[in-house]
Amino acid sequence: MSPLLTLVARDVRVAWGEGGAVYPVAFFLLTAILFPFAIGPDTALLARVGGGVIWASALLAALLPVERLVGPDAYGGTLDQLAVRGYSMALVAAAKLAAHWLSFAPPLMLAAVIAAGLLGLSGETLLKVEIGLLIGTPGLAALAVATSALVAGLRGAGAVAGLVMLPLAVPLLIFGSGSLEGGAGALKLLGAVSLVLVAGAPFVAGAAMRVGME
Amino acid sequence: MSTLLAFHGVTGARGGRTLFEGLSFALRAGEAALVTGPNGVGKSSLIRIAAGLLAPAAGSVETGAPRALMAEAPALDQARSLGDALAFWAALDAVPDASTRVEEALAATSLTPIADVPVRLLSTGQRRRAALARVVASRASVWLLDEPANGLDMASVIALETLMAQHRADGGAVLLATHLPVALPGAQTIVLAP
Numbered sequence: 001m002s003p004l005l006t007l008v009a010r011d012v013r014v015a016w017g018e019g020g021a022v023y024p025v026a027f028f029l030l031t032a033i034l035f036p037f038a039i040g041p042d043t044a045l046l047a048r049v050g051g052g053v054i055w056a057s058a059l060l061a062a063l064l065p066v067e068r069l070v071g072p073d074a075y076g077g078t079l080d081q082l083a084v085r086g087y088s089m090a091l092v093a094a095a096k097l098a099a100h101w102l103s104f105a106p107p108l109m110l111a112a113v114i115a116a117g118l119l120g121l122s123g124e125t126l127l128k129v130e131i132g133l134l135i136g137t138p139g140l141a142a143l144a145v146a147t148s149a150l151v152a153g154l155r156g157a158g159a160v161a162g163l164v165m166l167p168l169a170v171p172l173l174i175f176g177s178g179s180l181e182g183g184a185g186a187l188k189l190l191g192a193v194s195l196v197l198v199a200g201a202p203f204v205a206g207a208a209m210r211v212g213m214e
Numbered sequence: 215m216s217t218l219l220a221f222h223g224v225t226g227a228r229g230g231r232t233l234f235e236g237l238s239f240a241l242r243a244g245e246a247a248l249v250t251g252p253n254g255v256g257k258s259s260l261i262r263i264a265a266g267l268l269a270p271a272a273g274s275v276e277t278g279a280p281r282a283l284m285a286e287a288p289a290l291d292q293a294r295s296l297g298d299a300l301a302f303w304a305a306l307d308a309v310p311d312a313s314t315r316v317e318e319a320l321a322a323t324s325l326t327p328i329a330d331v332p333v334r335l336l337s338t339g340q341r342r343r344a345a346l347a348r349v350v351a352s353r354a355s356v357w358l359l360d361e362p363a364n365g366l367d368m369a370s371v372i373a374l375e376t377l378m379a380q381h382r383a384d385g386g387a388v389l390l391a392t393h394l395p396v397a398l399p400g401a402q403t404i405v406l407a408p
Contacts, residue, residue, distance in 0.1 A: 006305050010291070017293045077287025081348075084265050084283045084358075085306055213267045 003087065004095055011099030018068070021103040025111045028061035032115035043120050050119035051129050051180040054112055058133065059169050061108065062140045066161040069100060069148035070205070074212050083213065090206030097138075097145045097201060104144075105137035125180060132176045132190060139172050139194030142201035149205035152212055172197075216278055217242055218387045219264060219356050224273035226259045232271065233259055234406050241356070241387040246378070246398050249391040251406035257391035260406070261285070261360040264389055279387075280308070282354035284362050288341045289348075290333045296320075296344055297329035300351060307352045319351035322377060324370075338365040350377060355386045363394045371396065 001009070015021050035053045036046055073079050082092055109130055116126040147165040151157040175190035220240040226233045233256030239247055249257050262268040263275060265283045290299040297316065304312035320326045323343045328336070336344065342365045349357055357378070363371050375397045378388050390398060 001305065003306055006302065010302055014291065014293075075287070077285055077289035080265070080267055080283065080285060080287065081289045081303065082306070083267055084281055085308070085352075086280075087306070213262075214269070 004091065007092060007095035008099045008102070011096055012103050015065070015099065015103035021107055024061040024064040024104060025107045027064050028057050028108060029111050029115060031057035031060055033118060036119065047120045047122065047125070050116065050121040051125050052177040053119060054115050054121075054129050055132070055136075055173055055177040057115070058108060058112070058137075059140070059166070059173055062104070062144055062169070063162055063165060065100070065104065066144050066148045066151075066165065067158045069096060069145055070209060071148065071152040071157060074152045074209065079209055080213060083210075088206060089209040090202045093145055093149065093205035093209065094202040096205070097142050097198065100145055101138055101141040104141060105133070108137065109133050128180050132179045132187065135187060135191050136172050136176045136194055139190075139197040140169065142194075142197040143168055143172075146197075146201040146205045146208070149208035149212070152208070217276060218245075218279045219281070219389065220276040221264070222274045222276065224263060224275060225271040226256050226263055226268070227271040228256070228259055236273070237404070238273075239402060239404060241389065243355075243385040243387065244382045246382060246388040246390065246401035247404055248396075248398050248401045249389065249404045249406065250393065252408060253393070255406040255408050257393075257406060258285070258360050260404075261358050261389065261391050264356075265358050277356070279355035280352070281356040281358055282349040282352040284345045284349050284357070284359045286360060286364075288333070288345050290341070290344060292334040293332060295330050295332055296325060296336065299333050300344065300348055303348050304351050307354075309353050315351040315353060316347075319347040322350050322373075323347040324373065339367060339370060342366055343370060346374065346377070350381075357381060357386060357388045357390075359388065359390045359392075361392055361394075362390065363392055363396050 032053055039045060112129055112133060113126065116129065143165055147161050150164060151160045154160055171193045172190065175186045175193060178186035179190055217240050221237050224237045225235045241247060249260055251257055259268060263270050265281055300316045301312060304316045320329055323346055325343055325347055328340065346362060362374055366374065378398060382388060390396065
Protein backbone atom coordinates (compact mmCIF):
# COMPACT_ATOMS: atom_id res chain seq x y z
CA MET A 1 0.00 0.00 0.00
CA SER A 2 1.37 3.44 -0.87
CA PRO A 3 2.21 5.81 2.00
CA LEU A 4 -0.65 8.13 1.00
CA LEU A 5 -3.20 5.29 1.20
CA THR A 6 -1.70 4.11 4.51
CA LEU A 7 -2.19 7.61 5.93
CA VAL A 8 -5.74 7.96 4.56
CA ALA A 9 -6.74 4.53 5.92
CA ARG A 10 -5.33 5.39 9.34
CA ASP A 11 -7.14 8.75 9.53
CA VAL A 12 -10.46 7.21 8.43
CA ARG A 13 -10.04 4.55 11.11
CA VAL A 14 -9.32 7.18 13.77
CA ALA A 15 -12.36 9.24 12.67
CA TRP A 16 -14.75 6.30 12.87
CA GLY A 17 -13.10 4.86 15.98
CA GLU A 18 -13.74 8.02 17.99
CA GLY A 19 -17.32 8.28 16.78
CA GLY A 20 -16.11 11.36 14.96
CA ALA A 21 -18.13 10.51 11.87
CA VAL A 22 -21.37 10.03 13.81
CA TYR A 23 -21.47 13.25 15.87
CA PRO A 24 -21.36 15.74 12.96
CA VAL A 25 -24.15 13.85 11.20
CA ALA A 26 -26.31 13.74 14.35
CA PHE A 27 -25.58 17.45 14.86
CA PHE A 28 -26.54 18.14 11.23
CA LEU A 29 -29.89 16.39 11.65
CA LEU A 30 -30.60 18.19 14.92
CA THR A 31 -29.84 21.60 13.40
CA ALA A 32 -32.07 20.84 10.41
CA ILE A 33 -34.87 19.79 12.77
CA LEU A 34 -34.57 23.06 14.74
CA PHE A 35 -35.75 25.15 11.78
CA PRO A 36 -39.32 23.75 11.58
CA PHE A 37 -39.66 24.48 15.32
CA ALA A 38 -38.45 28.04 14.82
CA ILE A 39 -40.28 28.82 11.59
CA GLY A 40 -43.51 26.90 12.25
CA PRO A 41 -45.19 24.01 10.49
CA ASP A 42 -45.91 25.91 7.25
CA THR A 43 -45.22 23.17 4.68
CA ALA A 44 -44.95 25.50 1.68
CA LEU A 45 -42.55 27.84 3.47
CA LEU A 46 -40.41 24.95 4.78
CA ALA A 47 -40.21 23.39 1.32
CA ARG A 48 -39.05 26.75 -0.05
CA VAL A 49 -36.30 27.41 2.55
CA GLY A 50 -35.49 23.72 3.18
CA GLY A 51 -32.59 23.51 0.71
CA GLY A 52 -30.91 26.51 2.31
CA VAL A 53 -31.52 25.04 5.76
CA ILE A 54 -29.71 21.85 4.74
CA TRP A 55 -26.75 23.86 3.45
CA ALA A 56 -26.50 25.99 6.60
CA SER A 57 -26.76 22.87 8.77
CA ALA A 58 -24.05 21.13 6.75
CA LEU A 59 -21.76 24.10 7.27
CA LEU A 60 -22.30 24.08 11.04
CA ALA A 61 -21.82 20.32 11.20
CA ALA A 62 -18.54 20.65 9.30
CA LEU A 63 -17.22 22.77 12.19
CA LEU A 64 -17.67 20.03 14.77
CA PRO A 65 -14.71 17.76 13.89
CA VAL A 66 -12.26 20.62 13.19
CA GLU A 67 -10.62 20.48 16.61
CA ARG A 68 -9.53 16.86 16.36
CA LEU A 69 -8.32 16.70 12.73
CA VAL A 70 -4.76 17.99 13.26
CA GLY A 71 -4.37 18.99 16.93
CA PRO A 72 -4.07 15.51 18.48
CA ASP A 73 -1.51 14.44 15.86
CA ALA A 74 0.50 17.61 16.46
CA TYR A 75 0.83 17.23 20.23
CA GLY A 76 0.82 13.42 20.13
CA GLY A 77 4.05 13.41 18.13
CA THR A 78 2.58 11.77 15.02
CA LEU A 79 3.48 14.71 12.78
CA ASP A 80 7.04 14.71 14.16
CA GLN A 81 7.45 11.02 13.33
CA LEU A 82 6.12 11.58 9.81
CA ALA A 83 8.49 14.52 9.27
CA VAL A 84 11.49 12.48 10.47
CA ARG A 85 10.56 9.85 7.87
CA GLY A 86 10.79 12.55 5.23
CA TYR A 87 7.09 13.00 4.43
CA SER A 88 6.11 16.52 3.44
CA MET A 89 3.42 18.06 5.62
CA ALA A 90 1.51 19.02 2.45
CA LEU A 91 1.20 15.32 1.60
CA VAL A 92 0.08 14.55 5.15
CA ALA A 93 -2.51 17.35 4.90
CA ALA A 94 -3.75 16.03 1.54
CA ALA A 95 -4.21 12.60 3.15
CA LYS A 96 -6.10 14.22 6.03
CA LEU A 97 -8.32 16.06 3.54
CA ALA A 98 -9.19 12.85 1.69
CA ALA A 99 -9.76 10.93 4.92
CA HIS A 100 -11.92 13.67 6.39
CA TRP A 101 -14.05 13.87 3.24
CA LEU A 102 -14.49 10.07 3.25
CA SER A 103 -15.65 9.97 6.87
CA PHE A 104 -17.75 13.14 6.71
CA ALA A 105 -19.42 13.55 3.30
CA PRO A 106 -21.08 10.16 2.58
CA PRO A 107 -22.85 9.98 5.98
CA LEU A 108 -23.85 13.64 5.61
CA MET A 109 -25.34 13.02 2.19
CA LEU A 110 -27.32 10.09 3.55
CA ALA A 111 -28.54 12.21 6.45
CA ALA A 112 -29.57 14.93 3.97
CA VAL A 113 -32.18 12.49 2.63
CA ILE A 114 -33.70 12.21 6.10
CA ALA A 115 -33.53 15.98 6.61
CA ALA A 116 -35.23 16.52 3.24
CA GLY A 117 -38.05 14.27 4.37
CA LEU A 118 -38.45 16.18 7.64
CA LEU A 119 -38.50 19.52 5.82
CA GLY A 120 -40.88 18.28 3.11
CA LEU A 121 -38.52 18.94 0.18
CA SER A 122 -39.52 17.66 -3.25
CA GLY A 123 -37.51 14.89 -4.86
CA GLU A 124 -36.25 17.34 -7.44
CA THR A 125 -34.91 19.76 -4.82
CA LEU A 126 -33.34 16.88 -2.88
CA LEU A 127 -31.48 15.78 -6.01
CA LYS A 128 -30.14 19.33 -6.47
CA VAL A 129 -29.09 19.46 -2.82
CA GLU A 130 -27.28 16.13 -3.10
CA ILE A 131 -25.45 17.17 -6.28
CA GLY A 132 -24.48 20.43 -4.61
CA LEU A 133 -23.24 18.61 -1.49
CA LEU A 134 -21.23 16.19 -3.63
CA ILE A 135 -19.47 19.14 -5.29
CA GLY A 136 -19.25 21.37 -2.22
CA THR A 137 -18.23 18.94 0.57
CA PRO A 138 -14.63 18.50 -0.72
CA GLY A 139 -14.26 22.27 -0.34
CA LEU A 140 -15.73 22.11 3.18
CA ALA A 141 -13.35 19.27 4.08
CA ALA A 142 -10.39 21.27 2.73
CA LEU A 143 -11.39 24.30 4.80
CA ALA A 144 -11.79 22.11 7.89
CA VAL A 145 -8.28 20.61 7.54
CA ALA A 146 -6.63 23.99 6.86
CA THR A 147 -8.46 25.62 9.78
CA SER A 148 -7.61 22.71 12.04
CA ALA A 149 -3.91 23.05 11.21
CA LEU A 150 -3.99 26.81 11.76
CA VAL A 151 -5.63 26.64 15.20
CA ALA A 152 -3.81 23.50 16.45
CA GLY A 153 -2.15 24.27 19.75
CA LEU A 154 -4.20 27.37 20.49
CA ARG A 155 -6.22 27.57 23.64
CA GLY A 156 -9.94 27.55 22.87
CA ALA A 157 -9.13 26.16 19.43
CA GLY A 158 -12.75 25.19 18.81
CA ALA A 159 -14.08 28.73 19.17
CA VAL A 160 -11.30 30.25 17.07
CA ALA A 161 -11.89 27.59 14.41
CA GLY A 162 -15.48 28.75 13.99
CA LEU A 163 -14.40 32.36 13.56
CA VAL A 164 -11.78 31.39 10.98
CA MET A 165 -13.74 28.85 9.02
CA LEU A 166 -17.30 30.16 8.76
CA PRO A 167 -16.50 33.40 6.85
CA LEU A 168 -14.32 31.45 4.42
CA ALA A 169 -17.14 28.96 3.86
CA VAL A 170 -19.63 31.66 2.84
CA PRO A 171 -18.91 31.31 -0.92
CA LEU A 172 -19.68 27.58 -0.70
CA LEU A 173 -22.95 28.41 1.07
CA ILE A 174 -23.94 31.09 -1.46
CA PHE A 175 -23.28 28.99 -4.55
CA GLY A 176 -24.50 25.78 -2.90
CA SER A 177 -27.89 27.13 -1.94
CA GLY A 178 -27.90 29.32 -5.07
CA SER A 179 -27.68 26.20 -7.21
CA LEU A 180 -31.13 25.19 -5.93
CA GLU A 181 -32.66 28.03 -7.94
CA GLY A 182 -29.86 29.34 -10.15
CA GLY A 183 -29.21 26.04 -11.88
CA ALA A 184 -26.02 25.11 -13.70
CA GLY A 185 -24.24 28.46 -13.38
CA ALA A 186 -24.18 28.35 -9.59
CA LEU A 187 -23.08 24.71 -9.66
CA LYS A 188 -20.11 25.63 -11.85
CA LEU A 189 -19.11 28.41 -9.46
CA LEU A 190 -19.57 26.02 -6.52
CA GLY A 191 -17.27 23.57 -8.29
CA ALA A 192 -14.70 26.30 -8.91
CA VAL A 193 -14.68 27.43 -5.26
CA SER A 194 -14.47 23.84 -4.07
CA LEU A 195 -11.60 23.10 -6.45
CA VAL A 196 -9.61 26.17 -5.36
CA LEU A 197 -10.03 25.19 -1.70
CA VAL A 198 -9.02 21.56 -2.32
CA ALA A 199 -5.98 22.63 -4.34
CA GLY A 200 -4.79 25.25 -1.86
CA ALA A 201 -5.65 23.75 1.53
CA PRO A 202 -2.92 21.06 1.67
CA PHE A 203 -0.22 23.71 1.22
CA VAL A 204 -1.71 26.11 3.76
CA ALA A 205 -2.28 23.28 6.24
CA GLY A 206 1.16 21.79 5.55
CA ALA A 207 2.90 25.10 6.19
CA ALA A 208 0.92 25.60 9.40
CA MET A 209 1.78 22.09 10.61
CA ARG A 210 5.46 22.69 9.83
CA VAL A 211 5.48 25.99 11.75
CA GLY A 212 3.71 24.27 14.65
CA MET A 213 6.68 21.91 15.12
CA GLU A 214 9.12 24.71 15.88
CA MET B 215 34.25 6.33 6.58
CA SER B 216 31.26 8.49 5.75
CA THR B 217 29.70 10.79 8.26
CA LEU B 218 26.16 9.81 9.30
CA LEU B 219 25.34 13.00 11.19
CA ALA B 220 27.33 16.18 11.71
CA PHE B 221 26.68 19.54 13.39
CA HIS B 222 28.70 22.46 12.05
CA GLY B 223 28.68 25.43 14.44
CA VAL B 224 25.02 24.93 15.29
CA THR B 225 23.23 27.45 17.49
CA GLY B 226 19.97 26.32 19.02
CA ALA B 227 17.26 28.74 20.12
CA ARG B 228 13.68 28.42 21.38
CA GLY B 229 11.32 31.37 21.44
CA GLY B 230 14.11 33.86 20.75
CA ARG B 231 16.25 32.56 23.66
CA THR B 232 19.64 31.09 22.74
CA LEU B 233 20.18 27.68 24.35
CA PHE B 234 23.61 26.72 23.02
CA GLU B 235 26.00 28.25 20.51
CA GLY B 236 28.54 27.05 17.96
CA LEU B 237 28.11 23.33 18.64
CA SER B 238 30.09 21.03 16.33
CA PHE B 239 30.40 17.27 16.34
CA ALA B 240 30.27 14.37 13.90
CA LEU B 241 29.00 10.82 14.17
CA ARG B 242 30.37 8.08 11.94
CA ALA B 243 29.36 4.43 11.75
CA GLY B 244 29.61 2.77 15.16
CA GLU B 245 29.98 6.05 17.04
CA ALA B 246 27.77 7.57 19.69
CA ALA B 247 27.34 10.87 21.48
CA LEU B 248 25.90 11.44 24.92
CA VAL B 249 24.21 14.80 25.53
CA THR B 250 24.00 15.74 29.18
CA GLY B 251 23.08 18.79 31.20
CA PRO B 252 20.46 20.04 33.63
CA ASN B 253 16.73 20.41 32.80
CA GLY B 254 15.82 23.10 30.29
CA VAL B 255 19.33 23.47 28.93
CA GLY B 256 18.35 22.47 25.39
CA LYS B 257 18.90 18.70 25.19
CA SER B 258 15.53 18.06 23.54
CA SER B 259 16.01 21.02 21.20
CA LEU B 260 19.36 19.57 20.15
CA ILE B 261 17.68 16.25 19.36
CA ARG B 262 14.89 18.03 17.43
CA ILE B 263 17.47 19.98 15.42
CA ALA B 264 19.28 16.71 14.64
CA ALA B 265 15.94 15.22 13.54
CA GLY B 266 15.29 18.15 11.22
CA LEU B 267 12.17 19.22 13.11
CA LEU B 268 13.67 22.46 14.36
CA ALA B 269 15.79 24.74 12.21
CA PRO B 270 19.14 25.77 13.73
CA ALA B 271 19.36 29.51 14.48
CA ALA B 272 22.87 29.45 12.98
CA GLY B 273 25.17 26.81 11.50
CA SER B 274 24.18 23.72 9.58
CA VAL B 275 23.32 20.07 10.12
CA GLU B 276 24.68 17.45 7.74
CA THR B 277 22.79 14.20 7.45
CA GLY B 278 23.98 11.26 5.42
CA ALA B 279 21.55 8.53 6.47
CA PRO B 280 17.95 7.90 7.52
CA ARG B 281 17.18 8.93 11.09
CA ALA B 282 14.84 7.50 13.71
CA LEU B 283 13.52 9.57 16.59
CA MET B 284 12.39 8.55 20.05
CA ALA B 285 10.92 11.59 21.75
CA GLU B 286 8.66 12.13 24.73
CA ALA B 287 5.38 11.75 22.78
CA PRO B 288 4.59 8.08 22.05
CA ALA B 289 2.78 8.79 18.72
CA LEU B 290 0.95 5.46 18.83
CA ASP B 291 -2.79 5.23 18.17
CA GLN B 292 -4.47 4.58 21.52
CA ALA B 293 -7.26 2.38 20.21
CA ARG B 294 -5.09 0.02 18.15
CA SER B 295 -3.17 -2.97 19.37
CA LEU B 296 0.54 -2.41 19.97
CA GLY B 297 1.46 -4.63 17.02
CA ASP B 298 -0.88 -2.79 14.64
CA ALA B 299 0.24 0.65 15.85
CA LEU B 300 3.87 -0.28 15.20
CA ALA B 301 2.97 -1.88 11.85
CA PHE B 302 1.47 1.45 10.73
CA TRP B 303 4.83 3.16 11.26
CA ALA B 304 6.79 0.27 9.78
CA ALA B 305 4.68 0.52 6.60
CA LEU B 306 5.68 4.19 6.31
CA ASP B 307 9.42 3.49 6.59
CA ALA B 308 11.18 3.43 3.25
CA VAL B 309 12.34 -0.18 3.80
CA PRO B 310 10.57 -3.41 2.80
CA ASP B 311 9.35 -6.31 4.99
CA ALA B 312 7.33 -4.27 7.46
CA SER B 313 5.85 -7.25 9.33
CA THR B 314 9.22 -8.98 9.81
CA ARG B 315 10.78 -5.77 11.11
CA VAL B 316 7.93 -5.27 13.59
CA GLU B 317 8.16 -8.85 14.87
CA GLU B 318 11.92 -8.56 15.39
CA ALA B 319 11.59 -5.19 17.11
CA LEU B 320 8.87 -6.51 19.44
CA ALA B 321 11.10 -9.46 20.34
CA ALA B 322 14.12 -7.20 20.89
CA THR B 323 12.17 -5.04 23.37
CA SER B 324 10.42 -8.04 25.04
CA LEU B 325 7.01 -6.76 23.95
CA THR B 326 5.94 -9.80 21.90
CA PRO B 327 3.62 -11.19 24.66
CA ILE B 328 1.61 -7.93 24.72
CA ALA B 329 1.52 -7.25 20.97
CA ASP B 330 -2.28 -7.71 20.97
CA VAL B 331 -2.95 -5.32 23.87
CA PRO B 332 -4.42 -1.91 22.91
CA VAL B 333 -1.91 0.93 23.32
CA ARG B 334 -4.18 2.79 25.80
CA LEU B 335 -3.83 -0.09 28.31
CA LEU B 336 -0.03 -0.06 28.30
CA SER B 337 2.00 1.24 31.24
CA THR B 338 4.41 4.18 30.95
CA GLY B 339 7.43 1.91 30.71
CA GLN B 340 5.77 -0.31 28.13
CA ARG B 341 4.97 2.75 26.00
CA ARG B 342 8.60 3.86 26.18
CA ARG B 343 9.70 0.39 25.08
CA ALA B 344 7.14 0.55 22.26
CA ALA B 345 8.65 3.86 21.09
CA LEU B 346 12.07 2.19 21.22
CA ALA B 347 10.67 -0.75 19.23
CA ARG B 348 9.59 1.72 16.52
CA VAL B 349 13.16 3.03 16.33
CA VAL B 350 14.51 -0.54 16.08
CA ALA B 351 11.93 -1.49 13.44
CA SER B 352 12.77 1.54 11.26
CA ARG B 353 16.26 0.12 10.52
CA ALA B 354 17.48 3.72 10.34
CA SER B 355 21.25 4.20 10.74
CA VAL B 356 21.04 7.18 13.06
CA TRP B 357 19.13 6.81 16.34
CA LEU B 358 18.09 10.05 18.01
CA LEU B 359 16.98 9.18 21.54
CA ASP B 360 15.54 11.83 23.84
CA GLU B 361 15.49 10.59 27.45
CA PRO B 362 14.90 6.96 26.42
CA ALA B 363 15.50 5.67 29.96
CA ASN B 364 12.63 7.68 31.48
CA GLY B 365 10.09 5.34 33.05
CA LEU B 366 12.13 2.21 32.31
CA ASP B 367 12.89 -0.41 34.96
CA MET B 368 16.49 -1.60 35.47
CA ALA B 369 16.13 -4.65 33.24
CA SER B 370 14.75 -2.46 30.44
CA VAL B 371 17.61 0.04 30.78
CA ILE B 372 20.07 -2.85 30.37
CA ALA B 373 18.10 -4.03 27.32
CA LEU B 374 18.28 -0.48 25.93
CA GLU B 375 22.08 -0.42 26.44
CA THR B 376 22.40 -3.81 24.71
CA LEU B 377 20.28 -2.64 21.75
CA MET B 378 22.38 0.51 21.34
CA ALA B 379 25.63 -1.50 21.47
CA GLN B 380 24.27 -3.94 18.89
CA HIS B 381 23.13 -1.07 16.64
CA ARG B 382 26.61 0.49 16.76
CA ALA B 383 28.24 -2.88 16.06
CA ASP B 384 26.02 -3.12 12.96
CA GLY B 385 27.36 0.21 11.70
CA GLY B 386 24.79 2.58 13.16
CA ALA B 387 25.20 5.71 15.23
CA VAL B 388 23.43 6.91 18.38
CA LEU B 389 22.78 10.43 19.66
CA LEU B 390 21.43 10.12 23.19
CA ALA B 391 20.16 12.90 25.44
CA THR B 392 19.61 11.89 29.04
CA HIS B 393 19.89 13.03 32.62
CA LEU B 394 19.85 9.44 33.88
CA PRO B 395 22.93 7.20 33.95
CA VAL B 396 22.91 5.16 30.72
CA ALA B 397 26.02 3.21 29.68
CA LEU B 398 27.27 4.19 26.23
CA PRO B 399 30.88 2.93 26.08
CA GLY B 400 33.31 5.00 24.03
CA ALA B 401 30.79 7.76 23.36
CA GLN B 402 31.79 11.39 22.99
CA THR B 403 30.15 13.57 25.62
CA ILE B 404 28.40 16.82 24.81
CA VAL B 405 27.83 18.77 27.99
CA LEU B 406 25.33 21.59 27.69
CA ALA B 407 25.63 24.27 30.35
CA PRO B 408 23.08 26.98 31.08
